[in-house]
Amino acid sequence: MSKLLTRTLAALALCLAAPLASAALVTYTVQGGFTGAATGDAAIAAALDPLLAGQSLSLTVTLDTAAAGSAAPGGFTLYGAVTASTASFAGFDSTSGGCPSASDFICKVAVHDGVGGFLDPDQLHIFPAIAHADALDAAAGLGRVLELQFLMFFADPAGLALADDGLGFDLSGLNPARFTGQLAVFASGTSLGDPFDRADFAFDISRITTGDAQAQALPEPGSLALGLLALAGVRRCLPTTLRSST
Structure with a gap:
């Protein structure tokens, strides 16, 4: 094998390995x-709260700590860091x-290293992918497709x-009592004035550990509706500082 061919193959191998590294x-x-606290659309809340209140949950989220960040309002840095999730x-x-790709609040992580105090605390927001559970649709009895985001x-x-x-934090090292969780449930709107109805269900976080072999890679979006759902509905849950960018 010639030296030129050897060098060419070596360079190709490095190029292919770079994204992985x-x-x-x-x-x-x-x-x-779940705490039992529910807000938002009355019909969705009434149907789901009896199914969720007092029940446990287990989530996995995989973060790419090498993801690039961009400045966001309120002193946050926004990363497209979520690569996999389960619930x-x-x-x-x-x-x-x-x-x-058009949404700043799906598969994203927002980080703000504050100076301290209630006016400028350290803040970390995690926005996993939109999820769906056929069995939940059936149990709710609403005859509607429900989209979920934890x-x-x-x-x-x-x-x-x-x-x-940056993304150098260790979630498992953070105090779980400082977290608040919110399951946002979306459904196609029943009125002309609002394309989506939404209810939110609070949950507490008791423990965060590192590692889970069951985390699944996220597929490409299946439809334009998913992106529209993200843009129209998710922003309602955000702090004003982040919401103003949408």
Whole structure:
């Protein structure tokens, strides 16, 4: 084999390996339970709250800690870092949809290293992919397709939890009591004025551990409707500082 061919093959191997080397994937398992607090669309809340209240949940989320970030309002840095997710809750298993590139609030992580105090705490927001559970649709009895997103928000008023605005944090090392969880449930709207109805169900986080071999890679978005759902509905749950960018 000639030296030129050998060098060419070596260079090709390096190019192919570079994307793999640049991805630093970390998977977390999040455990908790629904509190019974429900807000939003009355019909969705009434149908789902009896199924969810007091029930446990287990989530996994895989983050690419090498993902590139961009500045967002409120001093946040936004990363397209979520690469995989699963959810088992109240006896239901969900399947995750894709990641619409147009949305800042699906498959994203927002980080803010605050100076401390209630006016500028450390903050971490995790926006997994939209998910769906056929069994939940059937149990709800609404005759509607329900889309789900398990949102997680962390805040540390002391300003000591995060070292910077990067992705170098360890979720399993953060105080779970500082997290608030919110299951956002969307359905096609029943009125002309609002294309989507939404209800939110609060959950507590009791434990976060590292590693889960069952995390599933997220597929490409299956339809334009998924992206429209993200843009129209998810922004309602956001703090004003982030919401103003949509």
